[in-house]
Amino acid sequence: MTRVRAATAGLVASPDHALGGDAVDRVRTRLEVGIADAAADLSAGAPLEVGLPLLRRARYHPELLGLPDEPFAWRPAFVRRSLGLEILRTCRDRRYRGPAAAVGPVADHALEEWRRTGWRTFHWEPWVAGLGAGARSVVLAEAVAWATPLWATFDWPDLPGTVEFGGPDDRWSCPGVDSVLLKGRSEVRLHLGGSLRSLVSVASGAPGDGWRHELAYVALVAALSAPDRTAARVVGLWPDAGIRLAVEVDEAVLAGAVNRVVDAVAVTADVWASRSATEVA
């Protein structure tokens, strides 16, 4: 079996077991208790958005948690995911023969729609519209470079069921600790039938030793935000490193993600507390 066929088969395989509603309830309870404990030291009202970047920073670079966020400014890297996903969607619909052929028409169409309706489907339309030819080509090139490895990993046209590219992030707010918000992001959601889904998560660089919990985190937030539509598995792709890994989701896997979240919240609270102390001093 070729690599593409193996990857595709792994994505659509029937799960070994279903994650029951009881399991999700138990995981949720454990998470709520853990976050309430870990967040006790968070400054009152200070919002904490948990996502994969925070989980990774807390584990590998906690010193960065104390740094203020840079003000947002559009860059090609912020466009490549959403444009790349739209490229994939059109390629799967067999409208183009590959990402390189799709990127120009897809970007042009997005800008035309924005000009015609004023609606920003991707948010970046006004920024891209104002770019010169050189900068715009960088945006397109980045999107092609992002989309191509993903396009080459699976046999997209032959995937059964509904394939959802991108879409809104999964979100879950911790009851009792309103300041903590969990956000989960999947690049692809493949609806397997019934309530089950396979999720695909793409990351840059190479996987660290905590990759299993990071993929499980994606499934955790998906399960918390829509308990009736849980993920059977999460497939992680690290195109830079040529690595594809997957976790089959069960209660133990989600519990591992819960621990990782609680650790990250605790580490963040510590770093913030020491930063506040330094500022006071």
Next chain:
Amino acid sequence: MTEGGGVGGTPPRGPEWRPLSGPALLERLRVTGRPRPATDPAFAADLRGLLESGLQDLSELGEPADGGRLVVTKERLTRVLACPGHRTVNRFGERSFTIPMACGALVDALFRQIVTVGSVGDPLTDALDGLGTDERQSALVTWIGDLAPSDLAELRAEVDRQAQGLVHRWPAFDPLWLPRTQESMRVVLAGGRIELSARVDLAIGRPAEDESSVAIVEVKSGARRPAHRDDLRFYALVEALRSPAPPFAVATYYSRTGEVDVESVTHDLLVQAARRCLVGTRELAGTPSEADTGAWCSACAVLPRPPVVTAPAVAADTTVVAFPRGQAA
């Protein structure tokens, strides 16, 4: 025409020589004259094993900026492997900007634009516009903006000339070739303490299944240098370690002349690249092997005497293939 094992370069330039263009240029990249390497998991494991066994004693490496991980790039390897003589006179690691350096960055941006959209407006304007999206290039962009009119005119003339050549010679790629620019490639070694990192100007071909199917192209705006082949071989090594098969070819395209230097990727080439990488990585880590790192100095390859490996600890059976004389401009 060919130098070393499996090396297929551009024929010597005579008065009738013309740069390849259009389909002929793509065919030169696609057909190397050698069979494409088959996917060989055992060889790939050996290649990785060569590096892992040579690095296993290293620990606690890298600067905090690297996240505790020593990041090994082609530039760092070339710099650290330069012999003491060339380390003092070579241009690697040079901090101050020069017109040739600026030209290289601008041409890289234009090549990416041409591959992606197939056209260029005013070359200097477009290239600066493209570079302006990368904050790491902001100092260079500022430097170019501050050039004296005569220097800027010189830069513009050369960028215009090279852009014209790129547009005329490089045809559009079939989208099924999956062309992608500035592709990032990474391989983690030694339990995460070492990362080989590369970013290639152009990669074409689907990821390998049964045999190699990827070719890598690097664009250079200046003259040929021996180090360019070492760079390509490093790319081949990284791709071989991260993919089921190595690239079947690595090539440097010289935008100043239109020459293309294509090298077939063989097992020998990869082993050679791995040994060089191993020696350089240990040197970067501050724990050099007993091998004479000067023996891997790219600049020495243009000297009348080929480099010699003097210490056998790491590269006991290394056969150094001297870079062909007369290749460096």
